[in-house]
Ligand code: 5AD
């Protein structure tokens with residue numbers, strides 16, 4: 540615990556990559572708080588800097604090394620009085636390279652070691668070289684991480700599952716995050732209650748393969764994600780549930796049914812498909828065909844007709860021909876995504892795809908990605924336009940950019956702006972959508988709420 544005698548120290552955490560890293564960064568802040576570290580945004584005043592890194596594509600990795608170059612100067616300017624830590628998946632995969640290329644780094648720690656940070660900080664102050672911990676320790680880090688005490692925003696993340704056993708040919712995650720691990724249902728339910736007590740109204744369950752989550756429920760029976768979501772939906776004060784990222788192969792019947800029978804589960808699903816070509820899907824080791832994905836989407840839409848879908852697409856996986864690319868374009872047209880992420884294939888050392896024959900020329904990857912992104916942009920804009928005229932239930936997340944304006948999100952994850960009083964933050968209110976823009980919506984409070992708020996006495 541900190542007390543008045545504990546010197547205040549400043550901690551800067553920089554986060555790259557997925558939402559799980561965002562969650563992990565918050566937990567590292569929690570772990571270091573008892574040592575007297577308070578967050579800062581400013582590298583010059585930081586006593587400690589943690590780079591929480593992403594290894595998924597080459598670009599993300601290179602950014603870490605350029606950031607480390609800048610931090611070296613900041614550390615020198617403080618006469619060496621700065622602890623620099625590299626965490627996350629680059630640390631896991633390239634620990635030795637980091638200490639060789641950037642000997643001014645004090646701590647290198649993998650994603651399973653965050654609970655050991657205080658001990659590593661103490662060791663770093665005594666050690667001559669870097670303190671490294673990138674083992675996958677047998678004990679469960681979740682059992683050792685303190686509960687967060689930070690006030691939550693209206694929306695919060697909760698990691699329920701980590702690691703991946705799917706071994707898609709292009710992906711480093713099974714190597715950096717290790718094999719699949721599910722947190723026990725009771726721990727997840729307790730953390731959800733805790734997050735709600737700190738202000739969260741919407742919780743997004745996180746996992747590299749979140750719908751592969753499984754574990755023993757409080758009733759002693761084996762639970763899968765559908766059952767867990769139904770139990771979490773009972774959390775008093777919790778309005779909304781989401782989960783990400785899912786694998787098509789793990790969308791079981793019960794989870795699909797949960798979308799139909801559990802109103803707290805929002806009608807938005809991120810379901811990566813990666814390619815629309817059966818040949819490439821096979822090379823990617825995805826374990827399903829393009830038509831199996833189409834049929835899965837049909838079943839999801841039958842269960843929840845207003846479901847909006849998001850996906851990930853990779854352009855230019857080794858061996859991808861013009862016909863394969865055309866099949867991807869056709870699948871995107873068939874499904875109609877509300878949102879999507881698309882990437883140029885990036886060879887990751889140690890993955891099977893990196894040594895596959897038929898690498899696609901960079902210029903061709905660029906051209907295919909541009910075509911994919913133009914189509915996805917059109918689909919997103921079209922989806923947003925279809926929201927105009929609807930009265931959407933909007934979870935108000937806070938103040939908007941302009942005075943008197945509030946911001947929130949629809950069930951389909953669209954950001955929305957509308958004029959309204961500040962006390963609506965944290966509430967779900969009906970908003971008449973007036974216009975769908977490329978990346979957001981704008982609207983006005985629907986009459987019932989507008990009247991209600993006028994009737995409230997001035998604060
Ligand atoms: N190259 C390009 N994109 C990749 N992804 C994962 N690995 C690679 C890679 N080597 C993408 C996938 C995944 C998302 C998180 O990142 O689309 O779903």
Ligand code: SF4
Nearest residue numbers: 703705706707710712
């Ligand atoms: Fe990577 Fe495939 Fe696992 Fe997703 S399912 S994390 S793409 S290996």
